[in-house]
Amino acid sequence: MSTYDESLPAQRQSGAVESAVFDAELIDDVPQAPSLTRWQRFMNWWQRSRHVPLALKSRHAAKNALLRLAGLLLWSPWWFVSAVGRGAVAVFRTWRKWVRVHDYREAAEQSEKLADKFIEIRELTLFRWKVTGMTVVAVATAGAVVYLLYGGRALWIAAAVVGLGMAVFGRRKDGAPGRTPTLSGPRSLTWMMDPQMLVDAFRDAKLIGKDESLRLVERASHDGAGWAVTVDLPATRKAADVIKNREALASALAVDELQLIAERVRGRGGHAGRVFLWVADSDPYAGPPLQFPLLDVERWDAWQPIPFGRDARSRRVDMQLVWTSLLIGAIPRQGKTFATRLPAAGLILDPHARLYVFDGKGGKDWEAAANVAHRFVCGDEIEHAERIRGHLVELVAEVQARYARMSTLDDDLCPESKITPAISQDRDLGMPITAVIIDEVQVYLENPVREDVGGKKSTLGAYIADLLTYLARKGPAVGIVVILATQRPDSNTIPSRLRAVLGSRFALRVMDWRDSNIVLGEQITTRGFDASTLLPGHKGVGILRPDADTDTGADMIAKTVRTYFMANPDWRTICERGRALRQEAGTLTGHAAGDDEQRAVDPAAVLKALSNGAAIEEEAVTIPEPLASVLDYLGDDLDDREFVPTAELVAALDVEPTMFGRQMGECGCQPRRGRAASEDGTIRQVRGYYTAGLRTAAAEHGGDG
Numbered sequence: 001m002s003t004y005d006e007s008l009p010a011q012r013q014s015g016a017v018e019s020a021v022f023d024a025e026l027i028d029d030v031p032q033a034p035s036l037t038r039w040q041r042f043m044n045w046w047q048r049s050r051h052v053p054l055a056l057k058s059r060h061a062a063k064n065a066l067l068r069l070a071g072l073l074l075w076s077p078w079w080f081v082s083a084v085g086r087g088a089v090a091v092f093r094t095w096r097k098w099v100r101v102h103d104y105r106e107a108a109e110q111s112e113k114l115a116d117k118f119i120e121i122r123e124l125t126l127f128r129w130k131v132t133g134m135t136v137v138a139v140a141t142a143g144a145v146v147y148l149l150y151g152g153r154a155l156w157i158a159a160a161v162v163g164l165g166m167a168v169f170g171r172r173k174d175g176a177p178g179r180t181p182t183l184s185g186p187r188s189l190t191w192m193m194d195p196q197m198l199v200d201a202f203r204d205a206k207l208i209g210k211d212e213s214l215r216l217v218e219r220a221s222h223d224g225a226g227w228a229v230t231v232d233l234p235a236t237r238k239a240a241d242v243i244k245n246r247e248a249l250a251s252a253l254a255v256d257e258l259q260l261i262a263e264r265v266r267g268r269g270g271h272a273g274r275v276f277l278w279v280a281d282s283d284p285y286a287g288p289p290l291q292f293p294l295l296d297v298e299r300w301d302a303w304q305p306i307p308f309g310r311d312a313r314s315r316r317v318d319m320q321l322v323w324t325s326l327l328i329g330a331i332p333r334q335g336k337t338f339a340t341r342l343p344a345a346g347l348i349l350d351p352h353a354r355l356y357v358f359d360g361k362g363g364k365d366w367e368a369a370a371n372v373a374h375r376f377v378c379g380d381e382i383e384h385a386e387r388i389r390g391h392l393v394e395l396v397a398e399v400q401a402r403y404a405r406m407s408t409l410d411d412d413l414c415p416e417s418k419i420t421p422a423i424s425q426d427r428d429l430g431m432p433i434t435a436v437i438i439d440e441v442q443v444y445l446e447n448p449v450r451e452d453v454g455g456k457k458s459t460l461g462a463y464i465a466d467l468l469t470y471l472a473r474k475g476p477a478v479g480i481v482v483i484l485a486t487q488r489p490d491s492n493t494i495p496s497r498l499r500a501v502l503g504s505r506f507a508l509r510v511m512d513w514r515d516s517n518i519v520l521g522e523q524i525t526t527r528g529f530d531a532s533t534l535l536p537g538h539k540g541v542g543i544l545r546p547d548a549d550t551d552t553g554a555d556m557i558a559k560t561v562r563t564y565f566m567a568n569p570d571w572r573t574i575c576e577r578g579r580a581l582r583q584e585a586g587t588l589t590g591h592a593a594g595d596d597e598q599r600a601v602d603p604a605a606v607l608k609a610l611s612n613g614a615a616i617e618e619e620a621v622t623i624p625e626p627l628a629s630v631l632d633y634l635g636d637d638l639d640d641r642e643f644v645p646t647a648e649l650v651a652a653l654d655v656e657p658t659m660f661g662r663q664m665g666e667c668g669c670q671p672r673r674g675r676a677a678s679e680d681g682t683i684r685q686v687r688g689y690y691t692a693g694l695r696t697a698a699a700e701h702g703g704d705g
């Protein structure tokens with residue numbers, strides 16, 4: 001999947017460099033292009049010169065400088081008042097400590113000599129109270145004298161001087177803990193005025209240490225519908241951790257996590273510690289639906305990435321279908337069918353593409369595709385599931401035949417034993433790009449009808465899962481694309497062996513983080529992506545995890561995408577256009593051409609293919625650490641014991657307790673209070689893990705629980 005910006009300027013890497021910034025240091029390490037002309041040389045000098053003020057170097061910088069100045073002026077009274085307030089509190093605290101002889105008292109307490117020193121401390125306290133009283137009287141007298149001699153103005157001047165002193169005393173110290181007090185509301189506005197706010201937010205979110213700082217590659221600036229900034233983390237910190245803990249950073253910046261985009265800057269000009277942050281001014285997924293760009297297109301090439309939606313920064317996100325397969329999961333009414341119809345539309349507009357469309361919902365949503373699909377089944381009865389099984393068996397045989405046919409092609413036409421555009425469009429070879437699109441696939445996968453598969457007892461649903469697994473595993477190389485959509489993304493419905501071979505994933509809102517992991521892949525929540533946190537009102541918004549093996553998915557783990565909207569009449573128009581294109585090209589076949597007859601296939605060959613292709617193999621069980629070690633340690637005790645104290649596990653596994661707790665949480669195991677016998681035999685309440693919870697978590701990760 002690829003993203004590119006049509007409407008916004010690309011993320012700026014070059015640009016002006018600020019000479020002095022609060023706590024942060026600005027750098028400019030992006031290479032400049034070699035100057036050619038005199039004008040370019042002059043501009044080069046102008047941009048680099050220390051003597052030319054930053055604000056004169058570009059219109060953008062001038063705008064930012066003006067905004068910054070306006071901001072400074074606007075905010076300065078507030079800063080002063082709050083600094084004086086902090087100063088007053090600090091002065092009061094210091095005085096209180098002094099008057100109560102705090103340090104002396106503490107030292108005596110620590111050396112357990114408080115009783116001996118009590119009289120001494122009391123005397124000193126009384127003396128300091130007297131000094132305080134005398135000072136108050138002296139100041140009041142001095143105030144009265146000044147007022148009598150010089151009038152009220154002198155008192156105001158004195159108050160201002162004292163206020164200034166308080167402000168200096170109360171100025172914020174670097175690394176002061178806690179949230180930075182500011183006016184409520186998003187703090188993105190303040191970034192550009194005060195990079196220290198950003199540094200504080202990183203500290204508050206525990207992404208950098210108390211004594212660490214950020215290096216701003218470029219000062220925060222307005223970019224599109226939000227504020228952008230690129231920062232370098234301290235040497236020991238990783239950009240991936242910022243992405244992972246985006247929610248904490250969003251909280252520190254007081255914005256919704258959907259508004260905060262954190263991306264790694266990779267390749268040239270990037271490194272493992274460089275993060276690009278973008279905070280949307282408002283909800284980036286609100287507003288009128290986005291129109292599907294292919295509505296205005298006469299035809300499309302299935303080999304081209306298909307427009308799928310836009311990310312928060314309004315950059316287009318495309319989806320490459322050839323070479324991969326797609327799983328779409330969501331709870332009902334979030335836009336699953338609409339999202340599934342987008343890649344389908346791209347394929348429909350390619351007259352060379354062949355479609356197998358199966359709709360388990362049985363409504364009107366896919367009706368129009370019947371006019372263009374080679375195979376079409378709509379309904380959730382047993383007869384529908386059986387017909388689908390027949391069509392999938394036919395397709396498995398077709399995959400085998402394609403492999404056999406490709407092995408006879410010469411190297412010019414087929415250089416890599418893989419389908420090419422030329423092969424897929426050559427009608428004599430009969431290997432068009434073929435998509436199997438199944439909406440509400442769980443309807444068929446859960447079909448309990450008993451089925452005898454090659455002498456083994458199975459169910460119709462399990463057999464369909466095996467066939468789909470084979471197609472998703474072996475099909476992409478010969479031009480088969482599998483697209484499955486489900487409203488029940490749980491591990492029982494979509495077997496892990498099938499999920500494991502579905503390369504691209506798209507999760508609209510789901511019930512909880514486990515379902516999110518099931519659709520998007522294990523551990524994705526720990527990398528900062530959780531589809532259960534998407535908002536119900538955000539129809540059509542989901543997290544896309546592209547196939548890392550495709551060109552368009554190589555550079556990103558996942559991203560939140562707002563899918564294009566294609567209303568039913570537009571969908572029908574696209575299907576009609578697809579039919580007309582096929583009629584013109586002579587490629588209208590199967591159901592759409594009134595031919596529903598299944599090709600004769602050798603069932604034994606299909607069964608052999610399934611077992612040879614290991615489609616019925618179970619996916620390797622990968623239980624993440626430290627859960628795997630905990631299960632290892634408990635062994636048979638997992639069934640015999642009800643509760644294991646955290647202290648016991650920490651000691652047995654020799655791990656750091658805080659980190660252990662966090663990692664167990666990421667594996668889905670939360671510590672609870674339980675009863676355990678201590679060394680002296682007494683029963684005590686301690687924190688630990690119930691073995692039932694450990695078993696459930698293990699099962700979630702594919703173990704036998």
Ligand SMILES: Nc1ncnc2c1ncn2[C@@H]1O[C@H](COP(=O)(O)OP(=O)(O)OP(=O)(O)O)[C@@H](O)[C@H]1O
Pocket residue numbers: 289290330331332333334335336337338339361487539540541562563564565566
């Ligand atoms: N990209 C989008 N932008 C705006 N609204 C959308 C988008 N996609 C879907 N919707 C809205 O969401 C509603 C539900 O969509 P859809 O029918 O695809 O949901 P679903 O998840 O398939 O539901 P079900 O599981 O009940 O079939 C639609 O009526 C549509 O108006």
